Structures are given as structure tokens and as C-alpha cells.
Amino acid sequence: MADLFPNGWCSTRFRVRFAETDAAGIVHHSTYFVWFEEGRSELSRQLSMPYSDLESHGVDLLLTRSEASYLGAARYDDEVEILTRATSVRSRRIVFEYRAVRPSDGTLLATGITEHLAVSRANGKPARIPEPFLSCYRAAAKPEIGP
Secondary structure: OOOOOOOOOEEEEEEOOHHHEOOOOEEOOOHHHHHHHHHHHHHHHHOOOOHHHHHHOOEEEEEEEEEEEEOOOOEOOOEEEEEEEEEEEOOOEEEEEEEEEEOOOOEEEEEEEEEEEEEEOOOOOEOOOOOOHHHHHHHHOOOOOOO
């Protein structure tokens, strides 16, 4: 994992689309959670463990908690980088941490955390995250840091 995420973060970059902005031309606060989801999906792909493979093992990761702090404003056509890492991995729970940054000037736009519970697709009850997903996420996990 050290070679894949040398600084502990998986990076995803894209440009702000017009539809993601509000009447003031600033990215709407709800958009950051969509971006966090893309960061989480990219992290899983980079680990060669895409969410679709986890689902094919009969497990979904349900969102149980989400938080965001908004620190700067992004606007239409800004390039945005979403940094994602797993901070806590247990047999049935995973916590991800996010940073949204504007690379052109290094502005930290937002930070966030999401917590997910593994559940069986068959009955919706809590389930263990199957191997090798559990080992892979644990190997990539970095300790939680403060805000």
C-alpha cells in the first residue's frame, strides 16, 4: 500500500460542472457528498477492490454517518481534487475521511467523514466485510486525525 498511496491519500481530480453550482455560482453544499462518494469509489478501484465486487459478494456498505465542514468556495470550471482515505476498518464498519482541495491555489475547500456499516444484500442485517476486502482496506487504512 505504501507505493499506491505514499502520502496516505487516494486522489481524484475533476472540474466543477455548472449543474453543481447554486444561484450564487458557488458549488452547492450537497455536491461535496457526491464528490466524497466518487473519492471512495476511486479508492476502492485503486485497491483493486471496486464496490461492484463487494456487492457481488452479497454485501452493501450503508451510510450511517456523514459530516462535512465547508472552508472555501469552489465555482464553475474550477479543478477540484478529492483526497480520500480509510481511517478505521472493523469487521463490519469502515470510516472514510475526505479533503476537497482546489489544486490551482491549494485552498482547502471542505473536509468530511463518512461511516459505513456492512449489511447483507439478502436480508439487510449487519454482516462481516468479506475477505479479501477487509484485509485490503485495513492495509490501506491510516489513523484518524483531528479536524
